[in-house]
Amino acid sequence: DQQVKQNSPSLSVQEGRISILNCDYTNSMFDYFLWYKKYPAEGPTFLISISSIKDKNEDGRFTVFLNKSAKHLSLHIVPSQPGDSAVYFCAASSMDSNYQLIWGAGTKLIIKP
Amino acid sequence: NAGVMQNPRHLVRRRGQEARLRCSPMKGHSHVYWYRQLPEEGLKFMVYLQKENIIDESGMPKERFSAEFPKEGPSILRIQQVVRGDSAAYFCASSSGQLGELFFGEGSRLTVL
Numbered sequence: 001d002q003q004v005k006q007n008s009p010s011l012s013v014q015e016g017r018i019s020i021l022n023c024d025y026t027n028s029m030f031d032y033f034l035w036y037k038k039y040p041a042e043g044p045t046f047l048i049s050i051s052s053i054k055d056k057n058e059d060g061r062f063t064v065f066l067n068k069s070a071k072h073l074s075l076h077i078v079p080s081q082p083g084d085s086a087v088y089f090c091a092a093s094s095m096d097s098n099y100q101l102i103w104g105a106g107t108k109l110i111i112k113p
Numbered sequence: 114n115a116g117v118m119q120n121p122r123h124l125v126r127r128r129g130q131e132a133r134l135r136c137s138p139m140k141g142h143s144h145v146y147w148y149r150q151l152p153e154e155g156l157k158f159m160v161y162l163q164k165e166n167i168i169d170e171s172g173m174p175k176e177r178f179s180a181e182f183p184k185e186g187p188s189i190l191r192i193q194q195v196v197r198g199d200s201a202a203y204f205c206a207s208s209s210g211q212l213g214e215l216f217f218g219e220g221s222r223l224t225v226l
Contacts, residue, residue, distance in 0.1 A: 006155075043117070043217030043219050043220050044156070044217045046214045089155060100158060100161060102158070103148075103155050103156045103157070103158070105154060105155035106156075
């Protein structure tokens with residue numbers, strides 16, 4: 001039972017355009033969401049997070065949107081740069097699971113020059 | 114290097130041998146998590162430890178796998194009698210508390226021949 005789903009295994013975007021990565025979840029108890037970025041042969045690195053009391057969090061070129069009623073969050077990257085090419089993981093957690101992170105399968109983002 | 118350190122980076126074992134993977138958390142972090150990434154899949158939680166205690170091992174296979182985080186020294190993930198299906202990247206992460214950002218090591222890649 002996948003509680004966190006990233007339905008697009010890969011996404012290709014032109015450099016300079018907006019990249020939108022999507023994530024759906026099923027557990028309404030999730031109250032904290034994170035995005036991690038992973039390059040090949042490296043560990044994931046934290047990118048941005050959002051608490052369920054917010055619907056938007058912005059950090060430079062990265063913005064995360066949370067739609068609690070739809071149980072959906074998205075990561076927007078604008079403008080997309082070649083260095084953004086990586087696998088992006090969505091993760092969710094809740095207080096009643098001791099904030100253990102539940103991970104999506106990842107979306108591979110390819111930025112085309 | 115103040116980051117999460119994992120070793121070995123690459124480990125090759127024959128079926129039936131034992132694999133030991135080590136993880137030294139970031140300085141000041143007392144929470145350690147082990148994840149496994151199978152080819153073409155996302156990160157799967159295995160075990161969450163604090164010093165000398167296993168907090169959550171719900172993601173660990175019931176047999177052959179064990180983990181520890183002693184008072185002194187690194188956390189160890191031990192796989193006995195390895196099989197080909199154990200071939201994967203094993204990532205360790207640490208945090209200073211339950212909520213929020215995990216810092217990942219670069220992973221240990223186990224290949225079982």
